Amino acid sequence: MRVSIFVVADKSAMYVILSVEFLYMAVFNLKDREIQCKVVYYGPGRCGKTTNLEYVFKAYKKQIKGDMVSINTEGDRTLFFDFLPMNLGKINGCEIKVQLFTVPGQVQYKSTRKLVLKGVDGIVFVADSLDVRREKNMLALKDLQQNLKSYDLNIFKIPIVIQYNKRDLEKEGIPLMSCEKMEKDLNRQLKAPSFAASAFSGQGVGKTLQSCLNLTLKHLHKQFNWADK
Amino acid sequence: MNKNIKGILKQAELYQSQGLLKEAEQQLKKIETFIQTNERIKNKEKLLKAITHKIRLLNEEVKKFEKESKKTETSPGVNKIIKNLFTTAFAVSGDETDKKAAQLEGATALLKFGQFEGALVEFDKLLSSEEHSVVSAKNIIRCFLELDKVNSAVTRFFKWKSESFFTSEQLIDISSFTENLFEEKKLDKDLLLSQAGIDNINDNMDCFEKEYEEFIDISSIGISFSEDAITSEDIELDVSFQTGNVISIIISSKDHQVIDKLKVGVKLDNVQYYSPVAIFKGSGTVSAKTKIQSGPKKGDYSLDIKVESM
Numbered sequence: 001m002r003v004s005i006f007v008v009a010d011k012s013a014m015y016v017i018l019s020v021e022f023l024y025m026a027v028f029n030l031k032d033r034e035i036q037c038k039v040v041y042y043g044p045g046r047c048g049k050t051t052n053l054e055y056v057f058k059a060y061k062k063q064i065k066g067d068m069v070s071i072n073t074e075g076d077r078t079l080f081f082d083f084l085p086m087n088l089g090k091i092n093g094c095e096i097k098v099q100l101f102t103v104p105g106q107v108q109y110k111s112t113r114k115l116v117l118k119g120v121d122g123i124v125f126v127a128d129s130l131d132v133r134r135e136k137n138m139l140a141l142k143d144l145q146q147n148l149k150s151y152d153l154n155i156f157k158i159p160i161v162i163q164y165n166k167r168d169l170e171k172e173g174i175p176l177m178s179c180e181k182m183e184k185d186l187n188r189q190l191k192a193p194s195f196a197a198s199a200f201s202g203q204g205v206g207k208t209l210q211s212c213l214n215l216t217l218k219h220l221h222k223q224f225n226w227a228d229k
Numbered sequence: 230m231n232k233n234i235k236g237i238l239k240q241a242e243l244y245q246s247q248g249l250l251k252e253a254e255q256q257l258k259k260i261e262t263f264i265q266t267n268e269r270i271k272n273k274e275k276l277l278k279a280i281t282h283k284i285r286l287l288n289e290e291v292k293k294f295e296k297e298s299k300k301t302e303t304s305p306g307v308n309k310i311i312k313n314l315f316t317t318a319f320a321v322s323g324d325e326t327d328k329k330a331a332q333l334e335g336a337t338a339l340l341k342f343g344q345f346e347g348a349l350v351e352f353d354k355l356l357s358s359e360e361h362s363v364v365s366a367k368n369i370i371r372c373f374l375e376l377d378k379v380n381s382a383v384t385r386f387f388k389w390k391s392e393s394f395f396t397s398e399q400l401i402d403i404s405s406f407t408e409n410l411f412e413e414k415k416l417d418k419d420l421l422l423s424q425a426g427i428d429n430i431n432d433n434m435d436c437f438e439k440e441y442e443e444f445i446d447i448s449s450i451g452i453s454f455s456e457d458a459i460t461s462e463d464i465e466l467d468v469s470f471q472t473g474n475v476i477s478i479i480i481s482s483k484d485h486q487v488i489d490k491l492k493v494g495v496k497l498d499n500v501q502y503y504s505p506v507a508i509f510k511g512s513g514t515v516s517a518k519t520k521i522q523s524g525p526k527k528g529d530y531s532l533d534i535k536v537e538s539m
Contacts, residue, residue, distance in 0.1 A: 046248045069310055071303060077248065077294075079301060080342055083314060099314075115315070115341050132244070132252045173236065174243055 026121050026220050034095040037220060038119055039212055042144050043126035044136035045077065045105030048165040051199035052126060053082050053102055056209060059202060063087055065097070078104045081116045091217065098213065105140065114147045122159040122216030124208055126199075127186055129166045131175040134185065141186055159215035161193045162186060163208045168198035234260055241283075250291045257284050301343070308347040311338050329358045336368065345372040356394075359519050363399050367406045374410055382407070396517055396533055398472040445509075447476050450534070451501035454490060474536040475516060482528040491515050491532055502539050511539030 027036040041049040050070065057068045069083040081101050088096040103113040125144065127137045145155045170176050177185075179196050187194055193211045197204025241256035261280045264270055303311075312335030336351035349372040355365040366389065373382035386407060389395055395403065449467045464487060470477040480487055495515045502509040517533035 071307055080303075080311070083310070112342065115338070118315075130244075130249070130252075132249070132255075169243070172239075172243065174240055 026224075028224070032095065033093055034097060035217075035220070036097040036099065037121040037216055038099045038101065039122040039124065039209075039216060040117055040120045041100070041102040041124045041126055042113070042117075042140065043105055043165075044128055044133060044140040045107070047105060047126045047128040047133070047137075047140075048199040049102040049105065049126050050078055050082050052124070052163070052165075052197075052205055052208070053084050053100055055199055055202045055205045056086075056100065057084055059206065060086065063089075077106060078102055079109075080104060080112055088213070096217065100209075107139075110143065110147075113143070114150060117144075117147050118151065120153075120158070121220060122212045123161075124212050125160060125162045125186070125192075126165050127162060127182055129164050129176040129179075129182065130169070131177055134177060137182070138185060156190065159212065159219045160190065161195065161208055161212045161215065162190070163195050163197045163199075163204065165197050165199050167196045168201055168203070234263065237263075245287065245290075250287060250294065254284060254287050254291070257287065302346055303342075303344060305347070308339055308344055311335075311342055311344065312351075314338075329355065329361060333361050333364065336365070340368060340372065343375075345375045348372050349376075359517075360522060363395070363402060366395070366399075366403050370403070370407050371410060374414060374416075379416060396472075396475055398475060401472075445504050447471060447502045447504055447536075449503045450476065450478065450513075451503070452497055453499040453501075469531070476534050476536065478532050478534065479521075479526060480530045480532055482530070488518075488530055491518065493518050496537075497534070500534075500536075500539075502536065509539040512537045 026038075028034070029036075041052055043049050050072075053068060057064060063086045064084065065087040066085045070078070071080040071082075072078055081103060084100040086098040086100060088098060090096070101116050103109070103116045123144070125141060127140075148155050148158060164179050164182050167176070167179075179194070183194060193215070195204045195208045195211065197208055199205055237256050237260050241253045241260070244250075244253035244256065257280055261277065261284070264273060264276050264280065270276065315338035316331045316334045332351065333355055336348050336355065339345075339348035339351060349369060352365040352368045352372065355361045356369070358365070369385060370382045373379065373385065386403065389403070390400055447468050449465060451463055451465045454462045454464075466478040466480065468476045469479050480491070482488075493515050497513045497515070500511055500513050502511055513534045513536050515532060516535045517531075519531045521527055521529050521531055
């Protein structure tokens with residue numbers, strides 16, 4: 001694996017951009033001891049990626065450092081991406097800033113998904129628990145794997161967590177897949193941490209994000225030892 | 230039976246509320262088939278009418294969605310966000326070269342997000358940047374074609390040509406890119422050229438290719454800065470690259486005097502062109518001067534000299 005380190009000198013600060021194959025692209029500001037990383041919510045259309053971000057925006061006000069940006073169509077579908085900047089505060093003396101993105105889920109936006117995925121450090125794969133969306137989940141995971149591969153990234157190596165969303169609909173009598181079935185479909189080989197959730201009510205949203213951030217920061221630390229610098 | 234229908238209808242309504250329109254339609258069609266094939270249902274016709282109406286409304290929604298999913302231009306504010314979020318942190322150095330690179334990244338992001346009007350404005354701004362002029366020109370052509378403004382693309386290309394905005398080599402590069410785009414989009418280039426009042430792009434390009442093919446290889450040149458044999462200062466430089474009658478030479482950053490003298494547009498009346506077979510005396514004009522930004526020759530200058538006569 002090729003690791004490149006760029007040092008960019010500036011009058012006010014010094015930045016180190018650490019890149020593995022130029023694609024894991026966390027930004028380290030040495031002077032201010034600050035890390036900025038990128039987490040992308042991926043999944044089929046209408047699975048609840050934007051709803052996840054909306055909940056994070058409402059529930060974690062303290063950590064949110066700006067407005068949530070959503071570029072939607074009239075039908076409330078994500079057209080390009082949603083963006084939410086977070087500040088996790090200091091971890092091991094480093095200020096951790098996180099950029100949360102969602103991708104558009106509709107099949108026709110493949111090139112946009114690829115563009116948003118560029119420079120990703122961690123992934124939340126949001127799967128739709130509705131029985132009728134089984135195939136779409138699998139296609140979306142395949143699409144993620146292909147888009148990562150186009151950046152020479154391996155889905156088995158990048159920090160990833162899976163969320164089984166819309167669990168609240170079970171009470172409504174809507175046919176859902178069991179979490180076990182979804183594990184078999186989507187996580188048999190990946191063996192990623194997985195969470196049942198309802199982005200609508202917020203259940204499981206925080207746990208999912210927390211797990212993804214843990215994995216991402218551990219991964220970045222393993223790669224670049226930032227906490228000891 | 231009623232409970233069954235109600236259950237499927239509930240699913241259809243929920244799918245519709247979640248924007249899963251095709252799934253909702255499938256459920257409604259299930260109900261429609263069920264009613265049609267079941268003789269024991271009371272008010273059969275009334276129910277069928279209601280379901281057909283629901284399916285029709287759903288189809289209208291699907292059509293509306295498909296229509297609006299096509300090209301969407303966003304506001305300048307959104308374009309600014311796209312540029313900021315999809316530009317790498319190199320821009321933080323504040324260096325002019327990095328700023329231009331970041332501008333190019335921003336413009337490219339707009340292009341990739343299908344914001345062709347916005348991208349066009351950004352690429353236009355970058356045309357004056359020596360490093361990014363060719364890539365910007367190519368993307369300007371691409372934006373025009375994406376916006377179905379084919380005549381604007383053709384007119385712009387020939388404007389660059391008539392104004393000698395680019396070197397012959399750069400024009401050939403842009404022209405070949407343009408032709409490929411025309412082919413990709415299955416556009417009849419000859420028809421479009423005649424509409425734009427231009428005879429034939431191939432004829433126009435042929436003259437460059439002719440220059441390319443017929444020109445003798447030059448390995449190095451000698452320049453005399455004065456015609457007076459006693460006071461003349463001579464320098465000899467190796468040719469690093471040649472395309473037709475344009476030769477490129479590298480001048481070390483230490484040769485301040487030479488760099489200062491060889492400004493773009495300066496005519497050189499006393500030049501020796503050394504070819505592998507003979508030495509020719511002739512003249513030339515400095516057509517481009519670029520500071521090398523990276524690599525082992527960083528800081529040196531690359532100079533293009535157009536051979537006028539020899």
